[in-house]
Amino acid sequence: MRRFLQPVATVLGLILALGITLALLSPDPLGSMMRLAQGAFGDWLGITRTLVKWTPLTLAGLGVVVAWRSGMYNIGGEGQFVVGGIFGAFMARPFLHSTVPWWAMATIVLGAAIVGGALWGWLAAWLFHKRKVDVVISTILLNFIAIQGLAYFVTGPLMETAHKLPQSDRISSELALPKFNPAYDVHYGVFLAAIAILLIYVYLQRSKPGFRLRLVGENSRATRANWIEPERTRSLAMALSGGLCGLAGGVEYLGSTQQLGLGFSQNWGFLAIPVALLAGLNPILVGLSALYFAAILGGSKNLAGFTVDGTAIIYVVQAIAVLGLVAIKRLSRPQLRISENA
Amino acid sequence: MDWGFLLILSTPLILAALGEVVGQKSGVLNIGLEGMMLMGAFAGYWVAIKGNSPYLALAVGIGFGGVLALISAYFTVKLRSDQVVVGTAVNFLALGLTGLGYRRAFGEPSQLPAMPELASIGPIDAVTATTVLLIPLLWLAINRTKWGLALRACGEYPKAVEASGFSVNKIRMTALLIGGLLAGLAGAYLSVGVARSFAEGMTAGRGFLAIALVTFGRWHPAWTAVAALVLGYTQSLQYSLQGRPIFGVQVPSQLWLALPYVVALAVLVLVGSGSASPGALGRPYEKEG
Numbered sequence: 270m271r272r273f274l275q276p277v278a279t280v281l282g283l284i285l286a287l288g289i290t291l292a293l294l295s296p297d298p299l300g301s302m303m304r305l306a307q308g309a310f311g312d313w314l315g316i317t318r319t320l321v322k323w324t325p326l327t328l329a330g331l332g333v334v335v336a337w338r339s340g341m342y343n344i345g346g347e348g349q350f351v352v353g354g355i356f357g358a359f360m361a362r363p364f365l366h367s368t369v370p371w372w373a374m375a376t377i378v379l380g381a382a383i384v385g386g387a388l389w390g391w392l393a394a395w396l397f398h399k400r401k402v403d404v405v406i407s408t409i410l411l412n413f414i415a416i417q418g419l420a421y422f423v424t425g426p427l428m429e430t431a432h433k434l435p436q437s438d439r440i441s442s443e444l445a446l447p448k449f450n451p452a453y454d455v456h457y458g459v460f461l462a463a464i465a466i467l468l469i470y471v472y473l474q475r476s477k478p479g480f481r482l483r484l485v486g487e488n489s490r491a492t493r494a495n496w497i498e499p500e501r502t503r504s505l506a507m508a509l510s511g512g513l514c515g516l517a518g519g520v521e522y523l524g525s526t527q528q529l530g531l532g533f534s535q536n537w538g539f540l541a542i543p544v545a546l547l548a549g550l551n552p553i554l555v556g557l558s559a560l561y562f563a564a565i566l567g568g569s570k571n572l573a574g575f576t577v578d579g580t581a582i583i584y585v586v587q588a589i590a591v592l593g594l595v596a597i598k599r600l601s602r603p604q605l606r607i608s609e610n611a
Numbered sequence: 612m613d614w615g616f617l618l619i620l621s622t623p624l625i626l627a628a629l630g631e632v633v634g635q636k637s638g639v640l641n642i643g644l645e646g647m648m649l650m651g652a653f654a655g656y657w658v659a660i661k662g663n664s665p666y667l668a669l670a671v672g673i674g675f676g677g678v679l680a681l682i683s684a685y686f687t688v689k690l691r692s693d694q695v696v697v698g699t700a701v702n703f704l705a706l707g708l709t710g711l712g713y714r715r716a717f718g719e720p721s722q723l724p725a726m727p728e729l730a731s732i733g734p735i736d737a738v739t740a741t742t743v744l745l746i747p748l749l750w751l752a753i754n755r756t757k758w759g760l761a762l763r764a765c766g767e768y769p770k771a772v773e774a775s776g777f778s779v780n781k782i783r784m785t786a787l788l789i790g791g792l793l794a795g796l797a798g799a800y801l802s803v804g805v806a807r808s809f810a811e812g813m814t815a816g817r818g819f820l821a822i823a824l825v826t827f828g829r830w831h832p833a834w835t836a837v838a839a840l841v842l843g844y845t846q847s848l849q850y851s852l853q854g855r856p857i858f859g860v861q862v863p864s865q866l867w868l869a870l871p872y873v874v875a876l877a878v879l880v881l882v883g884s885g886s887a888s889p890g891a892l893g894r895p896y897e898k899e900g
Contacts, residue, residue: 592700595697
């Protein structure tokens with residue numbers, strides 16, 4: 270019964286969270302919700318628009334899952350996403366006018382993006398283990414540093430050859446990630462995100478290192494007794510988490526924006542945190558939770574009058590959904606836990 | 612150096628960090644501080660422009676910070692939810708609500724509306740004066756009162772507090788509320804007194820810097836305020852040094868903008884967290900039985 274009720278309740282709760290937010294904005298929340306759904310799934314334009322947004326949300330959301338599962342509160346997805354984009358753009362630069370096949374370009378750029386994000390994530394783990402710097406604080410600070418770094422690079426070393434606007438040179442569509450249909454924005458990155466869901470699921474739930482990672486997250490003292498080093502596992506988790514967020518940045522660069530600019534990240538790494546939380550840190554559910562938020566982001570384009578409110582709406586929905594989930598979890602669970610302060 | 616400008620620029624950081632000292636002393640890590648500041652910044656701006664009263668604006672900013680703190684306290688203290696999860700959600704809530712509110716109330720104004728001014732003598736206005744006075748007052752409250760003793764005990768060994776007849780939850784909620792009120796004031800002063808305008812996400816990490824400041828200041832109000840002045844100084848460099856060559860080298864402006872965060876991170880690396888940190892910081896308290 271519980272197995273059946275929980276997902277139903279979650280879906281109803283999510284619709285309610287959206288309804289509350291829309292009611293704050295317009296006298297006709299039901300109509301708005303219908304238009305939003307229409308905008309997100311009504312036609313191919315809507316569906317592809319939703320999928321384009323689903324891709325970075327899913328990849329970065331998986332990144333958040335990996336870190337949080339190991340007990341590391343990585344809030345730095347945004348910075349790792351940006352650093353991934355910067356690394357990718359650096360590696361892409363020498364090949365911009367070459368005739369390498371797209372898959373070779375993708376390997377180079379996405380590989381660099383993963384490395385960049387992984388380094389940025391691992392740095393926070395290193396600071397935590399060596400100097401006890403709280404991960405929440407360090408990853409937040411690293412976000413701001415990365416964003417200023419992006420501003421520096423697009424006005425400096427990575428600036429377009431024309432030297433007019435703060436942006437990098439555009440990747441030609443032959444070198445970028447291929448699109449299914451030139452009329453729509455959706456690109457092969459969708460496959461990468463779908464594959465990543467499966468890989469991370471297998472890694473976390475079906476592999477030995479993944480088991481160790483979850484164990485460390487649940488009880489690092491017990492793992493030490495079992496010859497698992499929590500420091501190593503957590504550093505690895507942060508690198509993997511950063512790598513996924515960096516990959517999200519690389520895919521966004523190579524598939525969607527095709528160039529870096531000041532507004533390269535539309536807060537993807539940040540939005541990914543509630544995506545992961547709402548999925549209960551479960552990699553499979555990340556796909557669904559990302560779809561929900563991608564649909565709101567894409568569908569809000571269809572709401573006449575508050576087109577520009579898309580991201581603001583989603584922040585409110587995410588906050589209400591996460592707080593609601595937290596409350597339900599707490600209120601429905603019998604209080605049997607032993608005091609942590611004992 | 613212009614000390615008056617430094618004081619004004621640093622006041623939002625000092626206020627938010629002082630509030631966070633109280634919260635952390637009681638064992639609660641308020642990750643939602645940034646959101647509470649942002650809420651105060653928007654509410655303050657809104658009232659200042661529409662109501663044309665800077666003092667009412669500050670009061671409403673304080674109120675909004677407090678309301679957000681109470682919401683946060685309900686989840687972290689009462690429901691004992693994860694403090695990072697709740698804090699993150701609070702930040703999102705503030706970011707979304709202020710963004711929507713700003714667009715609804717002001718749209719895209721062709722010219723910035725006039726901002727009423729706080730009465731001041733040099734850099735001393737109602738807020739900077741309050742801030743300076745708050746430093747010794749908070750120290751006294753934390754270190755020389757019965758309430759302060761209970762507060763500190765909540766952060767170190769909450770069981771003992773409960774055993775001596777105090778309510779851990781009540782003390783922690785009060786501490787969070789104080790933090791929220793001060794964060795609301797910090798935000799309102801940022802928009803009304805310092806920037807004299809509002810922009811989405813204008814707190815730009817000041818709430819997180821404030822959390823880091825508490826660690827630099829070793830959980831001591833005066834040292835925390837000094838640390839805030841140091842970070843405020845690094846923030847002021849972006850105005851005074853931007854575009855100027857240093858030792859003949861042209862420094863990119865982004866470096867100045869990134870400097871406060873780099874310095875904050877560097878200091879955290881240097882000082883570590885160490886033994887001054889409250890023992891039960893970040894851990895929810897659950898009554899037994």
